[in-house]
Every structure is written in C-alpha cells, then in structure tokens.
Amino acid sequence: MKKIEAIIRTSKFEEIYKCVAGLGVKFLTFYDVKGMGMEHAKSQTYRGVAYEPAYIPRTKLEIVTVEELVEPVVNCILTVGKTGEVGDGKIFIYEVLEAHRIRNTERGEEAL
Amino acid sequence: MKKIEAIIRTSKFEEIYKCVAGLGVKFLTFYDVKGMGMEHAKSQTYRGVAYEPAYIPRTKLEIVTVEELVEPVVNCILTVGKTGEVGDGKIFIYEVLEAHRIRNTERGEEAL
Amino acid sequence: MKKIEAIIRTSKFEEIYKCVAGLGVKFLTFYDVKGMGMEHAKSQTYRGVAYEPAYIPRTKLEIVTVEELVEPVVNCILTVGKTGEVGDGKIFIYEVLEAHRIRNTERGEEAL
Amino acid sequence: MNQEMFTINNLWMMVATILVFIMHLGFASLEAGLTRAKNTVNILFKNTIIPAIGLLTYGFIGFNLMYPGDAFSGGFLGLTGLGLTLPEGWDTFAYNEGYTFYTDFIFQAMFAATAATIVSGAVAERIKLGPFIFFSILYVGICYPIVGMWKWGGGFLDTLDVPFYDFAGSTIVHSVGGWGALVGAYLLGPRLGKYTAKGMSAIPGHNIPMATIGVFLLWFGWFGFNGGSVLSADPGTVSLVFVTTAIAGAAGAFGALITSYLKFKTYDITMVLNGILAGLVGITAGADQMGIGEAAIIGFIGGTLVVFAVVFFDRIKIDDPVGAISVHLVGGIWGTLAVGLFGNLAGYQQVISQLTGIGAVGVFCFLFSWIIFFSMKRTMGIRVEEKEELEGLDINEHSMRAYPDFATKE
C-alpha cells in the first residue's frame, strides 16, 4: 500500500477528484494548507500600504491506495492538475505499513 | 517508531483521546480535514435549491509512538471510534525514521 | 528523499522559515494543527465560568528534501524554534519514495 | 387641548413606536451573539417571526384583551370582540389627547412581542421550533394582554387603594417575559455539556460584536419604550424619563463591571452588556418618578444583581444562554420594588402594592407557561434530539448554515 500526497491548486480539486474517482478511488482526504514556493500571492493594498500575503492557499490531497493504482492516480494529477505555470504543485509517494477500517475490523488492502 | 494516522468522526475525538491517553500517550496532534468516501453529507436547502456539501468534515489524528504502543492505540481507535455505520473512517500506519524534541535536543524514542 | 515534519509554535514560523530558506529550501508547506501535550492552553473565563481550551493551536511544517539537507534543516528548527519551555514541539523524519512536479513532468530529486 | 398639541403628542408616540420596533433587532442580535454559530439561523428565525406574531395576534385579539374598556375596570379579564373596530373620532383628541386609535394600537402592539422575545433567549440552542412558535402565539396573544389589562387596562392592580405602579413595564412586560423564560429553561433542561460531572462548563457566545450591537440597539429603543410610555410629548416628563433611562443604563454598566471584576477578576463584556440591560429594566417601572441620583442607584444595583443572578441560576443548573432570566425577571422585580423604595411614590403602602403586583403576575405567568410548556413536553416534545443539538439546530431544523463561507469550529 502506498500513500499519495499531492499539493495542488485549490481550483483544480474538483477536476482531479473526478479523474481519480474514475479510476475507482472511492476514498480520499483533503484539506487546506499554505504553501511557500516559486509562485507568489497576489499583492493586496490596505489604506495605501501594499503588502503581499506570505503564502498561497493550496489544497493537500491524501490517497492511500494499492501499488497498481499509484501510477494511474499520479498521472491523473499530473495531467489534470497541470496549468504549466509556476504554482502547480507537487506529488509525493510514501510507504504505508498497515491500514484498518474502523467500521469493521478489515485490515490491509481491503480496508482501503 | 511508528506514526499512526487516523481519520475519525469529529464527534468521536474526545473519547478516543481519553482512551489513548489512558495508554500513556501523552502527545498527539489533530486537525480538521475533509473526507470523500462512502458516507454522504446531510443535504442542505437554500432558497428552494437542495444541495449536498461535497465532503464530510472529519478529524485527522496523528500519533507518533513506539512499536509496543501501536497495537493498543489502534485497538483504542477501532473500539471507541466505531459506530458500525459507514463513515467511521480509517487508520494508517507509517514508519518514522527519526524524532527530535525541540525543547531540548533529545532524539529518538525518548523524544516522543 | 526525506520528509521533515515539524510541529512548532505558531509564533516561531517566520524565523524558522527564514532560516531554512537560507539553506536553499525553496519550497515548504505548512498548516494549522491542534496539539495535545505537556503544555496547557491559557485558561479563559466566560460569564463567571473559567475553562481551558482543550488544545493548543500549533503550526505543522512539511519539507520534502534531499538527504544532505535533512541535518541542517533539522538544526535550523532545533535552534530557532527553541524557547526551552514546554510547548516547543517536535520534529519527525520520514522516507519519501518518489516525488513529481506537476508543472512539468520532472520527478525524483529535481522535482523538489 | 388643540390640534397642534394633539399632532405633536401623536408624532412622538409614532416615533416611539418605531424605536420600540427596532428593539426586536436588538434582541435578535444579542441572542444570536451570545449563542453558538451552529444555532444562529434558528435564533434569528425565531426573533424574526416573533414580532410578526406579536403584531398579528395583538391586532386579532391582544389589544381587545388588554383594553376591554371601563366595563371591566378593576377586573381580571375582559373581552368585547375580536379584531380592530375604529371608534368614533378615532383620529382626533376626542379619542385620546396623546394619540389616535391606530397609534395607540401600533405602539402597544410593538410592546407585545417583547415578552416572547425574552423567552426565546433563555430556551435557545435546544428548543424545537414548532413548539416555541406555538408557545409564543399563546403567550403574546393571551397571557401578556391579560396581565397588561390588570394594570394598564384598568384592571384590579390599577384599582388598589394604593395602586400598583409600573410605568413602562418592569413587571407587566419584562417580568412576564422573564417568568416564561424561567419555566421554559427549567422544563427544557440545560444544553448538553453545560453541567457535567466535572462541574460547569462555559459555552461562549459566538459573536461578541453582534451581542454589543444588540445591546446598543436595545438601549436606543428604550428611549421610545420608556419615553413613549409617557403617552404624550410632555416636555418635562419625557425629558425626565430620557435622563433616568440613560443614567440607569450607564450605572448598570458600572454595577456589572465592578461586581464581575471583583467576583471573576476579569473584564467580562457580556456582563457589562447584561448590566446595561438590567439597569434599563430596573428603571422602567419608575422612570418618571425618580431623580437622576435615584436612577443611578437603581441602575447600579440592577447591574450588580444581574451578575449574582447569572451565577445563581448557573448554580441551580437553570441554563439561560443569554441571561434573560437574570436581566428581565430579576431586574424587573427589582425595578418594580424600587418604586416603593425610591422616588416620589416611595412608601410602605406602595411596597405592599408593588409586591402584590409582582406576586400576582408571577403566579399567573408561571402557571400559564408551565401548563403550555409541560403539556407540549408530554405530547409533541419540546426539545430537539441529542444528535440534532450536537450538530446544531441550523443544519437540522433549517438545513442551512449561518456562515457557510467560514471555517467554524466543531
């Protein structure tokens, strides 16, 4: 089992979700994170003082899935999540030792 | 050292925390995440238009702990976190290479 | 490639970011988390009833980087993030199997 | 009396009417601000529909019940018809030197809903919407006007040898609401998690700015509530009432500030806000009978009492999220009594009459509320299910959120 973590543009979430769902990924977790990177946030002005919010709001996606699905899921994100402009984000893959479904005591791959 | 990540029902956090604390887990980190899964969010209506919030608010729990405690902690979550209904969530286990306590320079297991 | 996860005092983020940026870490992700630990939140009073918020708001830092940088980055956090008082937080290191840059199809270390 | 003076008086009464109207927004804001974000739509819904109920029921029956006419003077109850029937010369000073028939009705109608609004704060975050609306209709449409008739309608409290005195309604309006609040909060029981094994827990209001806006609007409207109760634009009396009303509110703020600081060692704005209201409720019964000094004393004591009252009701586990019972019932009783202790009417006999009024109104409102709430509790039930209460009433009773774009805790 592998965990796929992707930091994506918040605006791309919908599309990416559709794509991976198409691959049969029924579960995923996501949340708002703040990113520091190449891209810089749109500057704001308040009472004459211009300032640049330190970070960019992004969405982090977490999908734990089986070997076979890693490749296709990553491709979904790479193709759908891409605009070609700085700020598209990254994908990271990790090893997962074990998984449990809380509802019943299924474990391992069928818990996914 | 292992990291236990659990996506649980927000309403179950209190109980689960009590349970793991009982096992001597003094530290843990948690935060709000959004989940896509089998369970679906309660539908809402606004000015005659019914709609279903895309995701379910959930809580993600992170506990880094020693081998011996993994089993009992997981059991806590499995037993206390369970309602038997779709939506109970999952637990994932990962390997942790190293740990540091920032306050002093303790590292490894005694940093937990 | 390694992933460095640090749970730090929210107030220390700025300094730590400066420090790691100095090491050439161009990218990082961070977000607000809630911590349970040794330190306890400042108690509040409302209409005569004193209460203690269950958790402490903290910031979680995620940096995926190459072997060589792990040591220096960790040192940054240990030195800059330290107040010596309970509540300074922890650092955890994980293995990263693979990385992709969404913008172009770079992968592995040059994707960082 | 001449047409000019009549027109002036009527003008002031109409302006006062508008001021009383905006108090409903004051209540809505205060109650929403002192409760949780997950129940905000619900509390606003109630406070929006209540004035509507008040206006309609008062037009249908309330006004007639409250002012049945001389035939029933000294009585307990009277009714001579439903709806509004324009009397002869309704729009001349033949009807009344201070106002036309319609001004009379609308000014009174704006008062009516207040009673129910007070209750809504105390039963917030756990009562079912249907039963609450049902209660409100009966309480505003029947209980309030009957009590009002006892004094303002020339009923028995008005014909005591030393007549019971309640200028603008410390008892007739505020205590009436307060009793309903007490019964409702008691029969509902506390909000989940309020009083636990390990003691009392705080459930902070979610929006202090709203609560503050609410209290300022209430104070603003109170100038119409008390000032209009002069029932004319008489320069001397109305300006006196303005001064006592303003000073009592200010003194109430300090009473609560000092008391709460001494008790809790913290500057609790919600207590100061309650203190202002308690000062205002306190002066309401004798606003035209006090001097500036007496107004200050009455307000200060009102502000002090409210802090103790809030703590007291918490101790006996009656959960009142906004402090409505402490402000309106305790403050109302205090203010009514104060008429016998300070000012022009002070005197032993007056104290007796005041106690008579407080008691009579208390018993009646308590029973009235008890009967309605209790029978509903036994039948349809008055409290939402545990799961609904935990998730919040907004999503469950209104399938809507008050702040959908914000990340709210829980």
Added chain:
Amino acid sequence: MNQEMFTINNLWMMVATILVFIMHLGFASLEAGLTRAKNTVNILFKNTIIPAIGLLTYGFIGFNLMYPGDAFSGGFLGLTGLGLTLPEGWDTFAYNEGYTFYTDFIFQAMFAATAATIVSGAVAERIKLGPFIFFSILYVGICYPIVGMWKWGGGFLDTLDVPFYDFAGSTIVHSVGGWGALVGAYLLGPRLGKYTAKGMSAIPGHNIPMATIGVFLLWFGWFGFNGGSVLSADPGTVSLVFVTTAIAGAAGAFGALITSYLKFKTYDITMVLNGILAGLVGITAGADQMGIGEAAIIGFIGGTLVVFAVVFFDRIKIDDPVGAISVHLVGGIWGTLAVGLFGNLAGYQQVISQLTGIGAVGVFCFLFSWIIFFSMKRTMGIRVEEKEELEGLDINEHSMRAYPDFATKE
C-alpha cells in the same frame, strides 16, 4: 395653517428623511449577507457609494427633472434648470404646508438612490465596478426622476381621468429598481456554476445575521418611507400608514414562511426575510388606502408571491443572488395592482389606470436599462473575467478582503 403645525409637519418629514437614509444601510447589509464572503467588500463599496451618488445627482439635476413645475403638468418630461434655487418663502408654509424647500429636496433625494441599490443586489458577484457606477449615475440621475415626474411631478399618470395611484412608490420606486435589476441580471448572465449541466446549484449567502439586520433596518426605515409619504404629520393618516406598513410586513413574513415550508419542507429564513420585504413593497402603493385586514391580505399574498417568483427566475436562469427582482419588481407590480383590487380606490377603472402606470413605467425603465447595459456590454464590457469571478471581486477589484483574520472556505 399656522407656524406650529408647519413646524410639526416639517419635523416629521425630517425624521422620515433620516429613516429613509438608514434604509441604505439595510440594503447594504442584506445584499452583503446574501452573497459570498469573497465579494463582500465589493457589494459594500457599491452600497456605500450609491447613496452618495443619489444625493449629489439629485441635487444637480434629479430634483428638477422630477418636479419641473405646473408648466409641465400632464407631460412626460420637463426641466427648467440645474442645481437648487431657493424659491421665495422656501422656509415657510407658503412653500408647502408640510415642509420647507430643503426638507422637500432631502426627503426626495433619499428616495432617489433606492432604485440603484435595488439593482446592485441583482447584479452582485459578477458586474464590473466602473460600469455599475456609471449605470447608477444615469439611472438615479435621469431615469428615476423622469418616471417620478409622471406621477409625483404632476405628469401624465397623475392626470388620467382616474389618476394612477402609487402612494409611496411600489411602482415609481421599487419597480423602477426592479426593472433595472431584471435587465442587468439578464444581460450579465448567471454567476459561474449557478446553472450547470447537472442542474441548478445553490450559492448560499455568507452571513445570515447581516441579512437579518438588513431586513430589520429596512422595515425600520419603511415607517419613514411610507409614513413620510403622507407629506405631513397628520395624526390619522400617518398612524394608519404605520399600522398598514407594520401589518403588511408581518403578514408577508407568514406568507413566505408557510409557502416556502410547503414547497421546500424547510424553514428558510432568507425566504421569510424576502417575504417581509415583499409585504412592505406590496403595501407601499396603497398604504393610506387600506384597512388593517386588507393590509394583512396584501402583505400575505406578497410574501407568497416572492417565493414563487424566486423559484421562477431561477428556473428561467435569471440569477438574482438576493431576490431583488422577486421582491421589488414582482412585489411592486402586485402592490400597485392591489390598489385597484382592495381598499378605498378599488374598482375597474382604477385597475386600468394601475395597469397603465405599471406598463408605462415598465417599458421605459426596461428600455432605458437595456440601452445602457447593452451598449456598455458591447463596449467596455460589464462582467468581470472568469478568473476574477472565481477568486472573488474583493481581491481583484479592491485588492482587499472583507474578513482577513478569518479562515474562509474556497
């Protein structure tokens, strides 16, 4: 007439002016509350600048266009000068028994901006700031006063055999705004994601408490809007208008509550809020011609209509975030018609005249708005870019956020 009575009348007209002024805060709060957090600064900016536009343009040309004098009675258009020129005895009852020249101007000026404010709600969350301000200046400065002249300025609608009747402006004010709203919303097209392939999606307002505050303030101000339209402090008429205004609003709340509950099986506070407004808009045309019962019926029907209207406009894909078209156009037409169906003026001839007025005003405002919006659309463009709309107008048109300290979704 004597100086005392003149002073009283003028006093009431000035108080009414202030009440109408605060309605602009009501609109601002309501519209901000029913739209998304990312567009809040933008909607507030518009609603803040609109009254300023109204006051200045009305002083520069509007007042003259609307009241060109007897020379143009029975006409369509007249103008005798720009700016304000003090007539002889402007501050005596020689000018008018109800008010001075300046009171006349300022009361009317406060009305003027309303038309544009109504539009701003319907075009919210997607219109460019520049074009909107440009439209507002023309609509408030030229369209509104021309239409107003037709009736209140002694124009042709006022000189029909059976004169068109519109007491405080169901048509002259509210429909005028409503037509502009309709055209604007139509030419702009719906907000992104509102009507998708898989059907309609809801875009919830971000701050229900603000919306509620807005409606209460509007109701509050409406007592001045309708009450001031009596143009004197006449006790009978003004108090009657107060009663009909209050009752219609209350009945509107129930009309919408019941209708929306039956249709949607939920207690939708935004519908109740719209219902109150629809009831108020409905009574506006005949506030001085109805009894309490008729006011209740008119308000109730208004509240019912608004629910159907909101659903209808959604179905035909005209996206009106705050329901401005349903409240002000539909409600305005209903109220104007109601004058022919209920109350003192009811009658076949009156219905014809009312329809004439509704039609004439509708055609003119529709064309006027269409020409401006359409030509702007073809030239500078009236809609923000897709990216801006998604990110929000606040950050893009104002480079600012309404709630920078809060974690907002999206």
Added chain:
Amino acid sequence: MNQEMFTINNLWMMVATILVFIMHLGFASLEAGLTRAKNTVNILFKNTIIPAIGLLTYGFIGFNLMYPGDAFSGGFLGLTGLGLTLPEGWDTFAYNEGYTFYTDFIFQAMFAATAATIVSGAVAERIKLGPFIFFSILYVGICYPIVGMWKWGGGFLDTLDVPFYDFAGSTIVHSVGGWGALVGAYLLGPRLGKYTAKGMSAIPGHNIPMATIGVFLLWFGWFGFNGGSVLSADPGTVSLVFVTTAIAGAAGAFGALITSYLKFKTYDITMVLNGILAGLVGITAGADQMGIGEAAIIGFIGGTLVVFAVVFFDRIKIDDPVGAISVHLVGGIWGTLAVGLFGNLAGYQQVISQLTGIGAVGVFCFLFSWIIFFSMKRTMGIRVEEKEELEGLDINEHSMRAYPDFATKE
C-alpha cells in the same frame, strides 16, 4: 413662544439626543471593524463603557463646568457646583425656548463621550484598559467641558469681537478628540510590526462589514448631532443643516474615492468610509452657514484631505489603526477654517477668530492629554506587554475571544 412650539422644539431635541446616542454604536462598530479580531472584545468593551462614563461624569461635573452661567461669560473656567440642580421652571420655555433643563442636559451629555470614543480608535490594539478608562474619565469629565465652555458656555472664544464660530463642534468636539488621539497614539508608539526595517506593513481591519455599518450609523446620528445643534426645530435652519450634512458626507465619499484611486490605483472602501466621516466633520462647524454648493466643496476637500492625512501620519510613524486623527483632527481643523472661507461668515476677521479657536483648543487639549498620558506612562505604564499584544488583548485583558466558534488566522 407658546407651549405648542416649545413642545415641538423639545421633541426634536430629544429625538436628536437619541440619534447622537446611536453614534456611539457607530464608533464601536467602525473601530472594531478596522482593527484585528484578536482585539475586538477589548475595543468593544471600551466603546461600551465610554458612553456610560460620559453620561455619569457629565451629570456629576461636566455639565456644570461647561455651562457655569453668565457670571463667567468671556472666561476660561467656571464651576458653581456639582451634580444637577433643577432651576425654576426647568420644564417651561422660561428655561429655554428650545428645550427643558433635562433635555438640555441629556443632549449635551450624549455629545460629551464622543471625545473619548475618538481617542479609543487611535490607541486601539495596544493600550492597557485601566489607564485608558482613567484617561477617558478625566478627558470627558474635565477637558471636554472646559473647552466647550469657551464657546458654547459663553467663554472667551464666544466673546471675541468677531466670535469664533463652531456650529456643532468641528473643533469643540472632534478636534478635542483628535488631539487626545494624536497624543495617545504618539506616546504609545506604533503597534508591533507596523513599521519595520523593511518599511511599513499593512494591518488590515478584520471586519469590513462592521466598519461599514459603523459609518452609516455615524452618518445617521450626525443628522441629530448637527440638526440638534440648531437647538430648536426651526424648519428652515434644521432642514438646511440636514441638506448640508447629507451633501458634505456624500461629497466626502467622492473626495476620498477619487483621491485614493489616483494615489493607490485601487478602490479602498476604508478610505471612502473615512472620507464620508471627514466630510461630515468638515461641515459640522458651519452646517448652518453654507449653501448646498459650499457644503459639497467642504465635504469633497475633507474627503481628499483625509487620504493624504492617513498617508502622512503613517509616514511620520504615528500609528492610528482607524484613521481617527485624520478624520477628526484634520477634518475638524479644516471644517473650522472653512467657516472663514465659505458661506455667510466668510471673511478675514473670521479666519483669524477661527484660527484663534483652533489654536487655543489645540494647545489646551494637547497639554492636557500629554500630562495625563505621560504621567501614566511613567508610573503604571500605558502599553500592554509585547506578549499580550501579540496574542491579542482579548485573551489577555478579558480572557475571552470575540469569535470563539470561528477559525481565525494567527
């Protein structure tokens, strides 16, 4: 004079009093909206307690200090007693043709607190609560009435050959507050992180809707502030004042809109809000002496000045979170001067008198504030500790949060 006219005048003065009262809610909302969420309870607490302080101190000593009687005419200071003593015929036009003694007191008392409220905005987010309250009591109870006596109490500014003219208090009220704000902000120093090595950083207000509500309420109340300063319901004068007040505010909005857009290339609503206030402050001194055109010019210039002023004070590192100094001090000076430049009183002599007044008041208030703030700074300290400022005053001074259910940043 007759009883009818007296009653009308008094009625208007009482209504004006209520309007001035609600301005305190306006200040509270504006200041809370333009500061950060972590300091909201604190700012609201101050703005709630200030009117209470104002009413009580003014009753205790302020009113006597401000109106010591003819014995002191032409003087600098006078006091004949404490508390309020009812004069003969206090409630008849023998006392004054415009109002009763109590109306006189309460109208003036509502003004008093304004001075301190203005200060609270400028010192927000870093001042200790205790010292601020202490300062407010002295400033409202002593400094303000002494200055007021100079002009309105018949003091030396009123007896100049060409009397200093300040109709409703551009200098007497607004500048007085402005000077205290300047001194306080200067002695406290800027908020942490406001002026850093790498230049100025923005600290955005946390709730723009609240700020907007605040400004509308202030404008609303200003009709009573200026209109009531006529001290009678005189139709001509009051309606003129209404027009100049409305137009100046509107013009101020445009002055700020255009200036800030040209300077910053963005539509900054906070500048427009400040511009409205600056326009209002500007017209306050001569509201009864200007025509509509002059009002527009004065307001427009006021709105323009405020933008430059905000930038200027930022440049000299005087940190004023809400722009109180720019609005009330700069605007107040401008408005006072304008009386000598425009309108009926325009003239060289008048300019001199205006400058005399501005100068005298400035020197006195500056010194008064400096002495209090400086001595407190040297003793108890006036600024919260760094850690408290970073965490926020709410949690540290009030151990409470303004929005506990919301996820707030930082």
